[in-house]
Amino acid sequence: MTDEEFEAWLDDMHPRLARFEDFLMPTGWTPGFTRESLEELEQYALNRWPDSDAFLEEADLDWIDGAMRYIGEAYLRIGGGGWYVENKPGTAFSGVPVVRLDTIDPFPISPRHLLTALLHRRTGGVLAQVYDGQLLEVQERREAEGPDWEPTRLPVPGITPPEHDPGDTPERDAWAARVDERIEALRAHAGEHGRDLDLSPESLSVLERLAEADLTTPRLDARSEAGAELVAQYASYLGAVLLRQAPGQWSLRPGEAGTDPFVGHPFLKRVDEHGTPRTGLVHSAVEHLTQQRDPGLFAAVLRAYAG
Structure with a gap:
């Protein structure tokens, strides 16, 4: 190397x-x-x-x-x-x-x-x-x-808090402005299960069952306009649950979506009580379900973000 x-x-x-x-x-x-x-x-x-x-x-x-x-x-x-x-x-x-x-x-x-x-x-x-x-x-x-000494870390991008996050963009603002609208659309789409989508951590098990039924099907094309919007609705709901558990904010770094989950994918960010950046890769997690089932994935995203 x-x-x-x-x-x-x-x-x-x-x-x-x-x-x-x-x-x-x-x-x-x-x-x-x-x-x-x-x-x-x-x-x-x-x-x-x-x-x-x-x-x-x-x-x-x-x-x-x-x-x-x-x-x-x-x-x-x-x-x-x-x-x-x-x-x-x-x-x-x-x-x-x-x-x-x-x-x-x-x-x-x-x-x-x-x-x-x-x-x-x-x-x-x-x-x-x-x-x-x-x-x-x-x-x-x-x-x-001496007792007041603490170890010093060398900076690493994305690990030590940055002075400026390129995810604070107009694209982020446009995404965040539609989160509530998309959550309501998802509740309507869920039918009788919509009343269970109350933004509680417990509702993530319901969300995951609904997402698996909707997204892990050969009929879904996540790249189509309808498929991308459905993914966005699930990501919006998952993000709202995380924000209720630990205050933070949406971030979206412009660019073509690919293997880097921090480019072209909306996610959540916060800094915890120890000064460590934490993220919630909500959109990438939902997209992951379009490829394969992964039981407990949404709960794992919550743990990674909220601690």
Whole structure:
């Protein structure tokens, strides 16, 4: 990975993490960059691959990239520091993104190599062991620096709060202006089930059943005007539920919709009590259902956004 490729890799951090959390891990998984979420991630990998050879043979690059990012970010959230890449030949992690925490003697941690190690050792505790070790390193520096010391993070696009979000656009305003109208249209479309769409978290199970009936059918063309409007109605309702649970705002970055869920797709954004940006990829989640069923998806989007 060249320096230029690494910068592009960092620029993709936010959408790739969101894709990993919302679509590449099971809906029952509880993200949040916690020690427990790392244990669940490790157990998922152990259940999926019987050994490191099977992991390397399958080479699910999309999942591997997301897992690397998630593991590294989990450590950075407890110890500060940042992402690096070393391109000198002969170094242990040459060409692979690593994290170095804001500790007294930071050692590079390679999430990619940890994935192979956990599949080889098969103890279920590799990622948590590293997490615990870094907590001790942070405490050691705090004892050296004083009780008020806190780790410092290097900025990463979409992860550390930006000064300006390009999603605050006229396109966003046009979308937000029609949210209430689309929710009412969805209630009318739902018939007798419309009364159950009361914008409560519990109503998401009803919404998901209706969406699966409407969207996971070969007859639906999400690219048609009618199909796109139906997707927009479901996304509007899901977004309204999220906003009731945690105040935030709509965002829409103009551009052609593709694999990046933050371009051409309306989503929600907020900053939580820890200063960490959180997003609700409501439109991408609804579009996902046009391709395959994914039980519990809407509830998972709510958890990712509201915490």
